[in-house]
Amino acid sequence: MSHGNMNLTLKIWRQNSGSEPGQLVTYPVKDISPDMSFLEMFDVLNEQLVAKNESPIVFDHDCREGICGMCSMVINGRAHGPKTGITTCQLHMRSFKDGDTIVVEPWRAQAFPVIKDLTVDRSSFERIQAKGGFISVNTGTAQDANCLPIPKDDADASFNAAACIGCGACVATCKNASAMLFVAAKVSQFALLPQGKVEATTRVKNMVAQMDAEGFGSCTNTSACEVECPKGISLENIARMNREYLVANCVD
């Protein structure tokens, strides 16, 4: 074992399919470098499992640089692990100590059913998006910069909302498994811009209706989502959606 490397005990949720029950299974891992990412540690473990002819642990991942939002894991009771403002792929093993026991579970929500092991089906998010998270008119080629004046604050707020990567950490963290932060980010991103205002009322009504239909919980304003969101999406977006929704229901 080279200097600073760690031996850890992992307790990982194994579940063959959505229709079968799952359980936490204990795996010891040895000689883990503190410079590895959490997912690289999983790669090491999976190679060991394959070598032993056991089935590797299935987990979602793609970009491994914090932009795709795939790497959904609840690590020791926190979405994406003990750090804030990052995804699981951005978490390094130096955040743990030699000898630690680490419990890894999938996102838990009625609207995110487990597919296998740590992988969940997040297509409920896509169905919400499909209800209005877009602009239906062709806005044409890029205009001259100042043709369509947009206040800097609005542009910034819209951009910040658009930073949502659809990872679902907000749902995983929320005590009610509510998708309010995600939906609010998608609504806000458009609501703040003139191009998005045209369809603002139908957008918010349809997206909220789909959110409810998918079986996400409602918002108790505990603000846990904001703390665990890797992209720092703020609660102001939820307030904006509440406002938009109220106005939308008053005007049409």
Added chain:
Amino acid sequence: MSNSSSSFLKSSLGKKFIMGFTGLFLISFLVVHVCINACIYFNDNGETFNMAAGFMANNIIIKVVEVGLFLGIIAHIVQALVISMHNSKARPQKYAVQNQAVSSKWYSRSMGLLGTLLLMFLIVHLANFWVPTKLALYGENAKFVGYNVPDGFAGMKENPFEALKTVFANPIIVTVYLLGLVSLFYHLLHGFQSAFQSFGLNHKNYTPFIKSLGFWYSLLICLLFASMPITLFLGLIK
């Protein structure tokens, strides 16, 4: 429009809107209630207090508002039940390990529990004061429901202040009241600012003000309410 408003009230956002609306209505009622209570501090043998209580018991406008108050409480409780049941269904499989303390305050996660404690307290409280007052006022009719006005309450109509002293001479009742107020404090500490967020009122300039207003409101209201059973129990107010 009618179609739209019914879907609004059925949506998760609309339900939270009702929650916040009824909650703020109850919050405004508590201000009136605590002001009347504070009349005992004139320390005039309950004269001012009895006057205020008499006004509340007999004024026709107050009687109408009282009906609204009960409807508000019922709507708040019914919505609380509906929302809580819906929320618990949203995560059928719980986490084996969940570290919630790092990302939210315990009382924000315990609104249902705090509300249930409040409801239990409310029942005790109504049985202590509201029911006997009504019975004292409409005593003749009480026989029909087979309810005997307990000792110490017979004078509720003429001298509610004396009835107060009788109730708060009992240390168990005083303890129940103080525990009820602790629940109220934490319920309001989250609820006050939460209602504004539910209405969509969140702004970097005003939200810090709303939050500190909520804190001071919760603290002052609960301390003022608590002072009444305590001072009466200790015999500090004559």
